[in-house]
Amino acid sequence: MSAIAEAGGNRANTDTVEDWFVGLYDTHRALVFSAALRLCGRWPDAEDLTADTFLRAYRAAAGYTAERRAELMSRAWLMTILMNLWRNRARSQAHRPPPDRLPDDGVDEADPRQDVPGTVEQRETTTELARLLNHLPVAQREAVVLRHVLDLSTREVAEILNAPEGTVKSHVSRGLRRLRELTEGDAQ
């Protein structure tokens, strides 16, 4: 989690919108990209979604005063933009794998440009878990990714997903239960 910053952050050099943007990008790029990758399941889609998220954020904030930009709770704000884009995309995709089946295709989580031999073993473990994540029902996947991959609090996840905390907790616990079943099922 060292690549992901704490809430708030991004305080220095926010006079121009570009300074503010570079700070926002450097502070939150790992968070946004990790969320995009684990929601989409595919590296190229995650790059598109991350680029779109930061471009939307820039376009929204370009019209703000420096004071208003500085007051943004930038992490939750960015994640809300990401979730809106992701949900619009998911809605417009005609074909998605049914959540109760485990097709072998559709998951492509590795960076095609970074094929380092030493990490193969670790890669296989994470690839397997990422693949299983991709087969959770969407609401459970969203809640598990935000809560346990990004390590956000239940309260912040609820704010980002615009859902009651109780609903988030329920999606998380059902998602984890399903993942345990899938992991055990694969081990046998």
Place this chain on the structure above:
Amino acid sequence: MSNDPLLEGLAELTTDAPPQLLDRVAARWVTVDGPLGDVFVAYTDHGIAYLRPAGASAADDFRERFRRPLLPGARPPAGLAPALRSGATSGLEIDLRGLTAFQAAVLRTTREIPRGQLRPYAWIAHQLGRPRAVRAVGSALATNPVPLLIPCHRVTRADGTTGQYIFGAHAKQHLLAAEGVDLEYLHALARRGVHYLANADTTVVCHPTCPAARQTPTAGRREFRTLPEARAAGYQPCGHCRPAIGGQG
């Protein structure tokens, strides 16, 4: 950190963004020496997006038009400086996203006009199959995001005058003269109503700036006001400069 292997596994699924991802969002800018003085150039991962005379408003104009973050570039895009020096710009990648399909088509057609040659606005409209859209061609060229690189200075009015230019009308004449265009001669032709030159030996009719027209011996040279008149006299449109069907265009 919990001892639950599932939660530990999930927490390990974070990944930093790939290094080149920022350049899919932000454009970069540099200042380079051009034939009309320093120019401001902004570029994205899709190519060069914007070129304007260097000055205080260029960056703000870019932000307003493209609505992208604009960060300092480390160095000019490969090939830009030699292209600006030589006028040979066909190898450069140009980012035409954000334009309408028509605007982009106008610019792509303009890009095909060779150095040292002129075409009227109406020629572009004809090439695009929209012969009546001459005014729209003019608008698209007036807002050319990358003058010099897409040579809108080689598109001129049917009456032989050079017309407006983003760097100023005088700069347009200066550039054309530097490319070897004899504007005095072309104005003299236009004043006599001559817009096409033909070669009596080859029976080919050209735009006056076509190399084929310039190589025609004076004795075999024929002058025409319109292309239909030339065709009626038995001349075929040149395959190189492709004069369009139509009137004074």
